[in-house]
Amino acid sequence: MNGSSDNHLTIDGCAVRVVDAPRVAAVRDRMPAAEDLRGTAEVFGLLSDPGRLRLLVALLDGELCVCDLAAVSGQSESAVSHALRLLRAHRVVSVRRAGRMAYYRLEDAHVRMLLDLAVAHTEHTHALRPEHGEESR
Amino acid sequence: MNGSSDNHLTIDGCAVRVVDAPRVAAVRDRMPAAEDLRGTAEVFGLLSDPGRLRLLVALLDGELCVCDLAAVSGQSESAVSHALRLLRAHRVVSVRRAGRMAYYRLEDAHVRMLLDLAVAHTEHTHALRPEHGEESR
DNA sequence: TGATTATCTGAAGACCCATTCATATGTACA
DNA sequence: TGTACATATGAATGGGTCTTCAGATAATCA
Numbered sequence: 255m256n257g258s259s260d261n262h263l264t265i266d267g268c269a270v271r272v273v274d275a276p277r278v279a280a281v282r283d284r285m286p287a288a289e290d291l292r293g294t295a296e297v298f299g300l301l302s303d304p305g306r307l308r309l310l311v312a313l314l315d316g317e318l319c320v321c322d323l324a325a326v327s328g329q330s331e332s333a334v335s336h337a338l339r340l341l342r343a344h345r346v347v348s349v350r351r352a353g354r355m356a357y358y359r360l361e362d363a364h365v366r367m368l369l370d371l372a373v374a375h376t377e378h379t380h381a382l383r384p385e386h387g388e389e390s391r
Numbered sequence: 392m393n394g395s396s397d398n399h400l401t402i403d404g405c406a407v408r409v410v411d412a413p414r415v416a417a418v419r420d421r422m423p424a425a426e427d428l429r430g431t432a433e434v435f436g437l438l439s440d441p442g443r444l445r446l447l448v449a450l451l452d453g454e455l456c457v458c459d460l461a462a463v464s465g466q467s468e469s470a471v472s473h474a475l476r477l478l479r480a481h482r483v484v485s486v487r488r489a490g491r492m493a494y495y496r497l498e499d500a501h502v503r504m505l506l507d508l509a510v511a512h513t514e515h516t517h518a519l520r521p522e523h524g525e526e527s528r
Numbered sequence: 529t530g531a532t533t534a535t536c537t538g539a540a541g542a543c544c545c546a547t548t549c550a551t552a553t554g555t556a557c558a
Numbered sequence: 559t560g561t562a563c564a565t566a567t568g569a570a571t572g573g574g575t576c577t578t579c580a581g582a583t584a585a586t587c588a
Binding site for chain 1: 400402403407408409410411414415417418419421422423425427428429430431432433434435436438439440441444445448449452455456458459461462463465492501504505508509510512513514516
């Protein structure tokens, strides 16, 4: 009745065990290219650090200079600079120089969507708990 | 003329340098709670590994057993099991046991949205390049 | 019951990453 | 020109994470 008898499929020249062979083939067909998956994982990785997340959420409303980003996110200016360097390398943020100041802004529309979605979700999840911005100062 | 003279704000009992004090205060007010940011970063972290990303994308269409997930994602069954354990601990996937088989499915609607968005974006980005699913077998 | 199969788990190793400290670069101002 | 300031950078450290290997658990079947 079931197709769970030992079935094998040759993938990448290597025989691997499968249960639902046609399903596996179909899913493999729909799977994005390895290169795209790697890039997507990288983007998610940039958002996987609370410090960077704070920086990016802060930038949702517009550009900010490094020291203000440090103040907003509660990190050292050095840590912020390192984080911004990484985000800049991935074209997630861009800089505008004005004298000795550096103003950063969100550059990647895709990342902005992800951030909006994430923030909206956390607000929705805690919609019944009106606690908001307490322990500051 | 400019407000870039040295201004200071007391945050968490610590004096920090800021440029646009009211803006900093406003952004800090809109900033999600630390706890929420940590949770959000964790979710993004779960999506930041190409292997896990493959597993989750595979599960977008419905449940799959461990060995099929290994075949689809091109990882060892042990690695897949470890990854699923992590995803299970975070309630991102859930298991259905049938005999000695274990069928996993996507459980978190939020993660599903993020995945859909990410996949749609990669497809859209490469919309002009009809190369799709080539090197299999 | 004993053997086989599917999945799970723990420990170990290698690798990656975030922060800090010290210092560098470059701008503004006197 | 020299000092103060804003940001950037490099090296080092400490902690975290992914994979593999070996073995454990549990279910099916003869």
